[in-house]
Amino acid sequence: MSRLALILAIGLSLLASESLAQQTLERSPTTRGRVRDTSVLLAARDAAARAGADCHVTAAALQGRDSFGDRRYEVACREGPGYLIVDGTTPTAYNCLLLESQSERLEGVSSTREVPACLLRANRNPVRHFASVATHAGMDCRVDEGRVVGLSPTGTTIYEIGCRRAPGAWIEQASGAWIVTDCLDIRSRGDLCQFTTEPEELAGFRARLAGSAAEACAPTGVRDMGRNATGLTYYELTCAGGAPVVVSLDAGRRVTNVLTCAEAAHIGDGCRAERSRPER
Template sequence: MFKSRLALAAAGAMVLVMAASETSLAQSSLSQSSNPEHGGRAAPGSSVDPNPVAGTRDTSASRVRGNRRAQVDARARAQAEAAAVDPATIKAEAETLFAATGTQCQITEAKLLGQTSDKTKIYEAACASGPGYIILASTPPQAMDCLVLASSAEQTRARDPNADVGTQCSLPANDNAMAVFTAFAKEAGLPCTVDQGSIIGAKPGGAVVYEIGCVGVDGAQINKGANGWEVADCLELASAGSTCRFTTPQEQAATVKALLAGSDAASCDVSQARYMGRNANGAFYEAACSGAEGVIARLNAENVVQQIYPCATAQQIGGGCKLTTTAPATAPNS
């Protein structure tokens, strides 16, 4: 990846060099067109002798012919370059490279970004669904996810605002991060309205991990594994000491409140909630109830409440309640 980033940065430098060369050539042409010594016309009010000696006239004429030949050659080169960057041709080349990488993408648009110093072409492609890609026509070809590149650039700039972050995706169709996060959340089975999303890392095998924020309820971290999407709710992650940037305690309390609907604890006005863990009997959640005794709820795999344990009598359930200050129940005096 480091080598690729160097190549991409080099490509960006080459594009700038090419642009500078074209600007210089244009300026030179403009200068020559108004310079009598290069066969051009003298500017109004010029002191150039309109009747130069024969030898000078011959030299100027030869320069005119040379300039005309150069212009013809330049037009020929421009036509050749235009043919080389024909959109259909570029799209076909990008599709061939994608096939070689094994990346799933139905290309809707592609453009040639430039070349590396060793003449390796670099393309950007937009896909019918999912993120777009930067494609390096190396051996073998490499495809780099636009969202991953943007996330890396964001982290790099956070450390150094002036850092070179290499080539980034620029096609308008690839400015689609929220659409991608929403689609991935749906594929992963998250039953919520997505309002935020971000790439937060990668699994040891390379699978990209996304954090998904949801409107009013608990969010999650998701990644696509070999057997489908893997989901870790933010409530579960909190129990392991991790945090989610896009989920609030209030949203987690609302989630547990919804889980308690239809149970003996349905009346609990959940002010705080935590995931305690799971065993063969199900998953366990603690809920602190405003103005009432807290509870521990056991849910099955379908998230349906199977049993409610009042905090006063739940000391043996995962160490008891932590969010409720209710004193443990005591045995009556004999």
């Protein structure tokens, strides 16, 4: 199933019952509307824990009940995005950023029901949450944009992080560890980073060349040539004012070797830039 299909499936499963946005919030004569008292906070924390949400709940609101009578809570977390919790027989947590992305994807789709949404103030600043997620993943940049790409085959959320004047990445958490995939690699495999330009990719790659034999290369083009059995990734670099070269990077994105195109003829399909150079 594609990532988009998975996201749509989540949306349709939620829309199958009465929309959160259409629910009448439970009211109390002492709170002028939305219940925010201690009992709701404690109940929401309990529901979030039973749903397996990775969240230290700092605020909560009861968003009403669905047609099955299941309570629905929105919770804000001390770190990271909040959740909508459906406290049914099997409590389920829905990431607020994922729901926002789903809402954007479903815009224009004919429906008599509204898409569920997170309404707490703490959950309505997505860039702050994307920055928090990026920090946990070990990214060191000024985050200015972000989006939920979708779900991985194992059901983890994949985020795209956009950085100010720097290359971004796709990140996901799997088995407790964060996986960070550079936008250059995302593009080379046919996917798209919406928030990273090619000049930003090239500038980010050039920084990796510092201290290596390819330090003098100012890349005007970078092509992924594949990986070998030891985990090294090979890239062909087209250099401004110089001959193309091939570099290998380890898992830490450090240059381990620099080869001429002649030396790299056995790697993948060789240097394409070298073959396209006009004969003299």
